[in-house]
Amino acid sequence: MSVFEYAPAPESRSIVTLRPHYGLFVDGEFTDGGGEPLKTVNPATEEVLGEVAVGTDADVDRAVRAARKAFTRVWGPMRPADRGKYLFRIARLLQERAREFAVLETLDNGKPITESRDVDVPLAAAHFFYHAGWADKLDHVGLGAAPRPHGVAGQVIPWNFPLLMLAWKVAPALAAGNTVVLKPAETTPLTALLFAEVCQQADLPPGVVNIVTGAGDTGRAVVEHADVDKVAFTGSTEVGKQIARAVAGTQKVLTLELGGKAANIVFDDAPVDEAVEGIVRGIFFNQGHVCCAGSRLLVQESVHDEVVAALKRRIGTLRVGDPLDKNTDVGAINSPEQLARIRELVGIGEAEGAQLWQPEGQLPDRGTWFKPTVFTDVTPAHRIARDEVFGPVLSVLTFRTPDEAVAKANNTTYGLSAGIWSEKGSRILSVANQLRAGVVWANTFNQFDPTSPFGGYKQSGYGREGGRLGLRAYLKES
Amino acid sequence: MTHALDPTAPGRGTPAVGLDAYADVTRSDAALRAFLHGLPGVDQVGAEARAAQLGTRSIKTTAKAWAIDAAISMVDLTTLEGADTPGRVRSLAAKARRPDPTDASCPQVAAVCVYGDLAGVARDALVGTGIHTAAVATAFPSGRASRAVKIADVRDAVGNGADEIDMVIDRGAFLAGRYLDVFEEIVAVKEACGSAHLKVILETGELRTYDAVRRASWLAMLAGGDVIKTSTGKVSPAATLPVCLVMLEAVRDFRAATGVQIGVKPAGGIRTTKDAVKHLVMINEVAGPDWLDPDFFRFGASSLLDDLLLQRQKLRTGHYSGPDHVSVV
Numbered sequence: 001m002s003v004f005e006y007a008p009a010p011e012s013r014s015i016v017t018l019r020p021h022y023g024l025f026v027d028g029e030f031t032d033g034g035g036e037p038l039k040t041v042n043p044a045t046e047e048v049l050g051e052v053a054v055g056t057d058a059d060v061d062r063a064v065r066a067a068r069k070a071f072t073r074v075w076g077p078m079r080p081a082d083r084g085k086y087l088f089r090i091a092r093l094l095q096e097r098a099r100e101f102a103v104l105e106t107l108d109n110g111k112p113i114t115e116s117r118d119v120d121v122p123l124a125a126a127h128f129f130y131h132a133g134w135a136d137k138l139d140h141v142g143l144g145a146a147p148r149p150h151g152v153a154g155q156v157i158p159w160n161f162p163l164l165m166l167a168w169k170v171a172p173a174l175a176a177g178n179t180v181v182l183k184p185a186e187t188t189p190l191t192a193l194l195f196a197e198v199c200q201q202a203d204l205p206p207g208v209v210n211i212v213t214g215a216g217d218t219g220r221a222v223v224e225h226a227d228v229d230k231v232a233f234t235g236s237t238e239v240g241k242q243i244a245r246a247v248a249g250t251q252k253v254l255t256l257e258l259g260g261k262a263a264n265i266v267f268d269d270a271p272v273d274e275a276v277e278g279i280v281r282g283i284f285f286n287q288g289h290v291c292c293a294g295s296r297l298l299v300q301e302s303v304h305d306e307v308v309a310a311l312k313r314r315i316g317t318l319r320v321g322d323p324l325d326k327n328t329d330v331g332a333i334n335s336p337e338q339l340a341r342i343r344e345l346v347g348i349g350e351a352e353g354a355q356l357w358q359p360e361g362q363l364p365d366r367g368t369w370f371k372p373t374v375f376t377d378v379t380p381a382h383r384i385a386r387d388e389v390f391g392p393v394l395s396v397l398t399f400r401t402p403d404e405a406v407a408k409a410n411n412t413t414y415g416l417s418a419g420i421w422s423e424k425g426s427r428i429l430s431v432a433n434q435l436r437a438g439v440v441w442a443n444t445f446n447q448f449d450p451t452s453p454f455g456g457y458k459q460s461g462y463g464r465e466g467g468r469l470g471l472r473a474y475l476k477e478s
Numbered sequence: 479m480t481h482a483l484d485p486t487a488p489g490r491g492t493p494a495v496g497l498d499a500y501a502d503v504t505r506s507d508a509a510l511r512a513f514l515h516g517l518p519g520v521d522q523v524g525a526e527a528r529a530a531q532l533g534t535r536s537i538k539t540t541a542k543a544w545a546i547d548a549a550i551s552m553v554d555l556t557t558l559e560g561a562d563t564p565g566r567v568r569s570l571a572a573k574a575r576r577p578d579p580t581d582a583s584c585p586q587v588a589a590v591c592v593y594g595d596l597a598g599v600a601r602d603a604l605v606g607t608g609i610h611t612a613a614v615a616t617a618f619p620s621g622r623a624s625r626a627v628k629i630a631d632v633r634d635a636v637g638n639g640a641d642e643i644d645m646v647i648d649r650g651a652f653l654a655g656r657y658l659d660v661f662e663e664i665v666a667v668k669e670a671c672g673s674a675h676l677k678v679i680l681e682t683g684e685l686r687t688y689d690a691v692r693r694a695s696w697l698a699m700l701a702g703g704d705v706i707k708t709s710t711g712k713v714s715p716a717a718t719l720p721v722c723l724v725m726l727e728a729v730r731d732f733r734a735a736t737g738v739q740i741g742v743k744p745a746g747g748i749r750t751t752k753d754a755v756k757h758l759v760m761i762n763e764v765a766g767p768d769w770l771d772p773d774f775f776r777f778g779a780s781s782l783l784d785d786l787l788l789q790r791q792k793l794r795t796g797h798y799s800g801p802d803h804v805s806v807v
Binding site: 004006271317326444 | 521523524528537542758759762767
């Protein structure tokens with residue numbers, strides 16, 4: 001107990017109106033789904049937030065047909081500048097209703113309100129603003145004059161950044177002139193359905209955006225539908241492989257943004273205090289439910305003890321608990337399934353002989369929680385240095401020379417992101433050039449911007465999202 | 479090795495070693511330079527982001543009440559004007575004793591800070607209160623005078639009754655890289671202080687970079703300063719949150735390395751309760767709660783106290799009053 005205890009500072013949830021039942025959003029209207037509805041739960045309290053319709057093959061077919069019709073008759077032929085107007089309108093509505101989106105995201109996902117308020121929602125709006133500006137400038141994306149949209153985009157997104165991943169998918173698709181059928185994650189459908197309301201509010205023509213909720217089968221129906229021209233998926237590598245197989249041999253264009261096991265490399269000349277902040281942000285941001293999380297800390301042996309001690313002291317100040325509290329740093333694990341997966345891998349780490357450390361403190365009784373965790377004495381042969389945990393678990397490895405750092409950093413089947421901490425600019429540039437990772441952060445971590453392409457090497461997927469490169473994925477040369 | 483950490487932190491077994499361990503560091507200009515330049519750099523973007531992040535803590539109800547009282551008890555109530563008179567200093571002392579005359583539960587401030595010639599007036603007005611008398615010295619605020627003059631200035635202030643001396647470092651020497659000159663001057667001032675507490679003003683607004691702030695902090699601590707202080711209040715920018723962050727990291731690391739706990743005093747520019755609370759949050763989470771104590775943290779301020787009192791009244795009564803409900807000096 002400190003002399004200075006922060007009193008609870010909960011964000012009010014009164015701004016959000018929860019419904020007992022949520023339908024699918026098809027052709028501009030909310031409709032029932034043919035499947036057995038699923039319940040969506042607040043992972044911090046186990047409270048059932050509502051029942052959500054499940055889309056069957058027939059529902060998905062209805063959605064794809066609506067999207068096709070909208071593409072052919074309205075959205076495709078529309079003047080590009082007018083498409084931009086709709087996107088600007090959506091972006092502004094996201095800002096106007098930011099608090100509502102933030103609270104709902106936190107309720108459904110379990111992430112701290114400060115993160116949904118300061119990261120997820122503003123970035124989602126920023127993606128719409130950015131792509132709105134592109135809508136009438138597509139001649140300049142680098143595909144020659146008058147590039148054409150693919151048609152209907154089938155998009156499947158994960159539960160870690162529900163609204164933000166929606167924005168990454170929907171904004172470029174619409175800006176390029178495609179229409180979409182989007183399947184949100186099974187455990188976090190609510191902000192996507194609130195986004196559907198925003199589409200109505202913005203008078204977006206029916207069928208341009210269709211949202212079909214459900215679990216894996218619904219997602220498969222979206223991806224495998226014969227009239228889908230473009231498939232975009234963010235999620236696990238395992239599902240990504242299934243999708244790649246399903247799409248193989250068709251005319252569909254595919255982008256995949258999958259798992260990661262990013263190396264965060266700390267050299268002995270690093271700005272230590274800021275590096276510690278970057279390590280914390282890298283692995284504990286969003287409870288580590290981040291595909292580009294810096295889950296492998298590679299620290300130069302000569303500063304290992306100092307960095308690890310500083311890191312542990314800093315982790316001791318992280319506030320784990322009620323996600324709606326404005327002082328919470330680490331929220332709830334999104335689902336019991338994910339918690340089980342984290343526990344399994346942490347158990348393997350211990351069994352393999354790595355040293356587990358967790359800060360003092362009690363976790364809430366109800367809900368799904370996992371303490372920020374650091375494993376030291378980890379080697380590249382350990383499972384916790386190879387497998388994606390997708391939770392607040394950091395593996396600490398050491399290196400002696402820059403070459404060794406690069407070799408260890410690249411020794412992974414993934415290649416989504418990496419971090420470098422050094423005060424020496426020439427070293428940063430040289431190491432960054434050798435890293436096989438889509439994003440390399442220097443003296444920072446987990447920074448996102450709509451203008452910056454994001455995507456992976458190897459089993460982290462292919463294609464890029466964001467920036468001009470990301471927009472190109474939704475266009476073809478005419 | 480340069481970065482020293484909390485010996486109590488898990489995973490670290492080496493005990494605190496005392497100031498003697500650093501005797502080697504100050505034996506020559508070259509050794510001192512090598513040491514200071516070997517301290518880990520500060521990434522400007524990262525430090526500012528961290529300070530901003532700490533500034534988003536939401537401090538409400540009971541926590542806010544505690545923070546306001548803590549902040550009041552940490553104020554060095556200051557008047558440093560050419561027009562200062564004994565009457566004004568006595569008025570300031572009266573306010574220091576009873577910041578809110580309508581509420582006996584309001585804590586008194588930590589110290590009254592004046593120019594050296596008025597230290598006697600302040601001390602007489604504060605007898606028996608436990609409030610310290612602080613005086614600025616060493617050719618404050620520029621520090622541009624010979625060492626003999628500076629030492630005489632300090633002796634004079636102490637002789638007048640100051641039990642805390644706020645000195646300025648020789649920024650010219652520091653920026654020219656003559657670190658040992660700066661060091662030796664602080665040592666000499668410390669000696670002239672006798673039993674008086676020494677606060678070393680780095681004037682961070684003139685040092686400009688966080689790397690320089692970190693180096694100057696270590697230099698002042700190695701030389702025997704009891705408190706490191708951001709600014710004179712006569713240079714802009716004065717105290718900023720990121721500067722305070724870097725200094726709090728320095729005192730935290732210094733205690734870990736030596737076992738000696740040094741205080742921190744941001745001064746100038748902190749005018750609102752919100753600013754003060756942000757500083758308290760930063761102490762709590764960066765240096766640790768041991769620094770949440772008037773012996774180890776001060777606010778150099780004049781108008782801050784008025785806002786703290788208004789916010790305190792608001793918490794107590796549920797409504798805002800106005801400037802006329804707080805005494806002027």
